[in-house]
Amino acid sequence: MDLDKLLRKNIIDLKPYSSARDEYSGEAMVFLDANENPWNQPYNRYPDPLQRKLKEKVAGLKNISPEHIFLGNGSDEPIDLLIRAFCEPGEDNIVSIDPTYGMYQVAAGINNVEVIKVPLTESFGLDAGKLLAAAGEKTKLVFLCSPNNPSGNVLQQEAILEVVNNFKGIVVLDEAYIDFAPEKSLLTKLGQYPNLVILQTFSKAWGMAGIRLGMAFASPEIISVLNKIKYPYNLNILTQQKALELIENRSQTEDWVKQIINEREKMGQMLSELPFVIKGYPSDANFILVKMHDARGIYEFLKEKGVIVRDRSKVFLCDDSLRITVGSPEENNLLINTLKELI
């Protein structure tokens, strides 16, 4: 794959900002090179622009070398950077499945990049042939999401790989919910696919949506491009410290994931027993998409009672459906008991 054929010319030619910490990153007696305040340690110092220490930890965690890792301010950052790096505004386009995570479309819209949407099947499956047929000369990126939001299901790995093997541009596979799925991440196969970018996040399984930490995994060449165009200090010191702590205590995260999966199965069962529920879609994530009679009315009723869920009834293929996050056992009981008031 020739990355230069896919990238925007201005990005290829760009000379990135060089910070004080890029020019000198070793140890020293005194640092008088970055106009920092000498007091208020350690926050007086600019963070490491390449987050080397944290990347070492993530590399160990994911069993992949650091040059395959980009860390960003949530997954939102690499989503935006990928579009900016590869898509000429007003000219190039991206292809995405439909329905899916709304941020691909928003990031494309901000960058004046058209989105070609390819419908999933009625059961939210991926038709690789249809997706590949929708991609044209001007298509630089394909966005896939597995497990998908808002449907909750994993896409068939065979179909994903058919897209990766046959699409001439970059395939972005968003695995934000992969920790809740029985399927394995495609991360172990990243080395075989130079056009694959995998996104993961600390926002869901890790319980860290508030620190804003997303991960992109890709070839070292693609990672270099993202590093070249990101804000120099995109991850603050507090986020990096907190993430290091969290990775040390990763058994906590594993426990949470087990509990959430357990609660998801219970919740799915209880929801399906409610008379106004038409069906709960099978979920490999930490939420369930539920189709019911008068979804909007039920959404409003729950809201009045202080229970907030996501109304997805206006979303393609999701008519009369609410997306319900799996919470703690207490929160889930409250949801079910409130819904039972409607019987």
Ligand SMILES: *Cc1c(COP(=O)(O)O)cnc(C)c1O
């Ligand atoms: C929640 C979610 C994310 C996470 O985004 P962050 O910016 O990392 O918080 C990414 N992708 C999908 C599909 C999501 O639902």
